Amino acid sequence: MPHESISVFDIFKIGVGPSSSHTLGPWRAAQLFLQSLEQKHQLHQVQSLQVLLYGSLAKTGRGHGTDVAVLMGLSGEDPVTCEVELLDEKVQHIRDTKKLLLHGQYEIHFDPATDIEFLFTESLPYHPNALTFTITLHNGEQLAATYYSVGGGFVKQENEQATAAAAVQLPFPINTADDLLHWCRKTGLSISEVVMENENSWRNEEATRKGILQIWQVMKECMYRGCHSVGMLPGGLQVKRRAAELNKKLLQGRSYNDYDSWIVAIRAGGNDFKYILDWVSCFALAINEENASFGRVVTAPTNGAAGVIPAVLHYFVVFCDGYKDDRIMQFMLTASEIGSIFKKGATISAAMGGCQAEIGVSSAMAAAGLTEVLGGSQRQTMMAAEIAMEHHLGLTCDPIGGLVQIPCIERNTMGAIKAITASQLALQSTPDFAKVSLDAVIRTMWDTAIDMSHKYKETAEGGLAVHIPLSLPEC
Template sequence: MHREQISVFDIFKIGVGPSSSHTLGPWRAAQQFMATLVQSEQLTQVEQVKILLYGSLAKTGRGHGTDIAILLGMTGADPVTFDVNAIDSTIESIKQQQQLRLNGRHKIHFNFDDDLIFLFQESLPFHPNAVTFQAFLNTGKAVSETYYSIGGGFVVKEGEDGTEKEQVELPFPIERADDLLHWCKTTGLKVSEVVMENETAWREEEDTREGILQHFHVMKDCTFRGCHTTGFLPGGLNVGRRAAALNKRLIGDQPYHDYKTWMMAIRNGGQHFNYILDWVSCFALAVNEENASFGRVVTAPTNGAAGVIPAVLQYYIAFCDGYHDDKIIQFIACASEIGSIFKKGATISAAMGGCQAEIGVSSAMAAAALTEVMGGSQRQVLMAAEIAMEHHLGMTCDPIGGLVQVPCIERNTMGAIKAITASQLALQSNPDKAKVSLDAVVNTMWETAMDMNSKYKETSDGGLATNIPISLPEC
């Protein structure tokens, strides 16, 4: 039987904000549809395209930039390399000229209002995040494909189940936390070491190390950039950026000129509780303010929760002397396995499980990773992940105005702090006396997701989204 095999680079993806399920996933789906047309040699026969957005993609798509992401994907732009500063001008050009250059080389007429259709009252059964691409050819035929953005930038094509990725022989196959613990106990390997051994089934170890460090550099650059950018977030809520002002207040008059000297200046500021707490919040705010501004981030495991893991990792670097490549790789590798277990046993999609599936999972990932690099045992690592998720169970996803801003940005600060607390509790506890296992929490999270009313699953039809009076400009 084929089982889902998830690499560290599936859980952590470089992309563009504000949402992995509503921005990065649809962007990838558009790229896949373009690839289908190219492979079938039908691209140059296309005369018109229609894009149909269903369910949550329709209801919160404009606030999440789904329309923007899809059009960029259809032009052949890649979220890893595309200049984020060119997004606005590119989209404006498509609107004004009413032309879309498919895959960067075949120009067709495109009307932004008529050809991109938001079906607010329709949803497809497989997943709430669905998009259908229709290409009408000059031969009189049409090509239609439907894709589901299932969270964390993962995309599944209609008729597939997401397991079509080429199967490899993993040294340590893992479906549940108990499987992971089994391999750790029988081999003596740390969680991160099990991950690194499995990654060798896909590529050389050095390539994995380089890839992880590349993802860290994106996290690092995003955090630094967010801590030095002022202004207001796009979308019409007029939410002001806070990270830059907080950074300036905390850093005081200590000089620095780059990330490394910035970390040194932060470390020199002391170790008292309020100071560290403020910095963790600052790091998380910075990343998610960048995410909300269509900046480049790393899904961890999603864009909406992209600030938790960088914030906890920056805490470890700044206040626990963790600025070492080996430790950073260990942290990210360990975190990825916890995210993988949640994806296999439950979900990392807010449209399926509410915010517990995003902030809750990211907090569990960060708690486990911090526990391992701080010297915790394998069982303490799993205990930390369990504690973090246990206290996010039932968290709804209710973005005001359909934007990944309120309450999403602040929730990343809460997730980061809970992760550190969960790690400290696990490090000071005996896992033999734990009453709740990580697998039990994963199962409970999935049951909770199934019971949760759909209006609390990234639709902006309930919760804060309907109780806070706002007036957004027409899109």
């Protein structure tokens, strides 16, 4: 089997909520489509444009903001740098004027109400998350391109060939957990050290360090915002933000004007079990409330599961005295490799595998990262990842109203707590105790995904999504 090359920056991407597969992926697909038109010198020749959304993108696209993402991507906005607080205003302007400025340069007539079509009953065979851009040029020629949002913000164009980045030759090629363990044994390196050696194939170590610490900074800013923002989440479910209220309660009403003083105050509160538990939940809630509000988050490995890794990492920083850049790097590198192995051996797309592919994978990643930075061996680190996933197997994706809110936000708190528990179990065990390998649990997860009904794969057609009465406004 050929080895797929996945970087830490493929697993951790800065973007906009609420969904990596339904928001970030379609946004990136729109950008890729514009790039292809530019390369063919056809961008200025576009007379009309239509977007077709298939499968899961159609069924839960409005709740996930797929239409918003496509509009922003076609307008030339970038999810890493755009002003998220202006998204509503920009989208409304397009709807009101029925004009779209392609790539911010070429104006065409575009009515989102009719030119973005949600094909609820149609699905393409390669992946449930598919979208097609069709254009008519001024000379009458018609062109079309189809893209698949395959989870975690990864996008594939139909019939695309492997890119140079994907084909990079790594010193330690890894597809499976056994591959990873082989290289650790052969070299004596830790998991994070093996990953860093592979990252050096793309860029120098200083660039990797800078990029990871930027990812960490975005996570910190997102969490701080989420712990200090009140109100209702958008979408019509009338879900009230809870992180800010819990933050205020835990700090006994005291407020802090910057992240660092806030962290110091949290640490000063002690190490009582309930106190720590409340803070881990608060951290996870904060991230995913921001995600649900179209805030800037980091895929970890997806947006819907974006709160697990930052929550566990903040547990380490605050309560395990882990506030050191080298430790943050170690955690992130280890976690990313576990995520990439799950992607290669199974999926990180809820539309393919249910929520086990998102919360389950993020919990496994966090458990592994935490175990290594707490001094666990390579085998204990993989054991922790296996334990975390084993207890997420079969978890369905059944978002109420197609929104990344219920039960998604609370599931991040549970994934974070399970990750910490899995890490502790692994650290207190000898690896020989493990009867289930990480590769075995990955295979089991994929088998479970294949057997799982499509109703439980981000379609809002089963589970809580059909048993909770609600009345959402028309989008």
